[in-house]
Amino acid sequence: MSLFRLDSSIRTEGSVSREVADTVERTWLEQHPGRTVVRRDVGREPLPADLWTTAMGAGATPEADRTPEQRAAVALVGELADEVVAADALVIGSPLYNFGIAAHLKTWVDVLITDPRFAPGNQPLAGRPVALVVSRGGGYGPGTPREGWDHGTGWLVRILGDVWGGDVTVIEAELTLADTVPAMAELRPLAAQVRARAHETAGTWLVAS
Template identity: 45%
Template sequence: MATLLHLDTSVWPESVSASRPVTAAFRKAWEEQHPDGTVVYRDLAAEPVPHLGTAGAEAGFADPATHTPEQAAAFSRRVELAEELERADVVLIAAPMYNLTIPSTLKAWLDHIVIAGRTAGPGSSVAGTPVHVVASRGGSYEPGTPREGTDYVRNYLTAVLGGTMGMKVDFIVPELTRAHLHPAMAALVPKAEASRAKALEEAVIKGKAAARHAAA
């Protein structure tokens, strides 16, 4: 049975969020192809995982047989999250840009699931798993724009998910999402609307394609 792991991270509800409607469209398209499939959903904004502490970090580099009770408890949480990721045939992550990078809740999740010798490094247990990232942002960071080079969402997630963990990373990028709110960006509203429509269309297409991959 196919499994989709879906993570939302926006602090805003779907009615005003730029990323949540896009992940919802992807998920709906995937579910239509897999009515009997399993969706594991985490809203990391509503129910964040705790930040990685000393005990959990130490435990990741120590023989489990030597773990203290505190380390064992902390590491069990990391293993639970890693196993959830390993069971997924497809992963869907919302990563809206907050202050030029990913939400801290997503970073906390990553700090737990990136485990050297398991999900990270040579022989990664999640190597090859497709991960679709909805990287919404209020402005534009494309080549030729004033903020080119300061996109620390795609660069970072490409390095961690793709480079460190060996996953197949794909991005859907709704941009200029703040154009409707700032008078100085009023001229960009048509481009913002076009970007949103394109993102929703891509989400449906890629959701269906991901479902076909999981069924293969």
């Protein structure tokens, strides 16, 4: 039994998505003592930028005619897919960058979809719980000027839930920039509340089910 954890924050210090994912991981390990956590950190160690196009090219090339680069790409994609399909539960950390997801996380999704197990229609995560931890610097709640500007979370829910079949719980921390941006100083108490709530949700993930 294992938990698959993917981080995509480009920060290693002060990352809120990593901090909340830590709480998810701790919660899962408390419920499954001694079990394994398999980690993939595309923020710290991005996948090669050309992996997707090379894997796509391999898919369109008969196996016997593939170049060494295409074979290596298919092997790496297989490894990435193996670690996800072997997991009993998943936690995915996703900061909002430029109103979307991290490019490295998008690459991870795109390359997985080149593996036949992840092709649309196959639901490789069916029956598996997925904690999607989202961190955003600003506020995107109903009635705020940026309502509807988070173009990352909805897309990830579509992929992880609707396309891959996972049972997705979204855990959101926002206003994370309030601590460091002077213009957001008055939002600090609210930011702290939102962050505490994210940890609370992370700390009860799967506990009640």
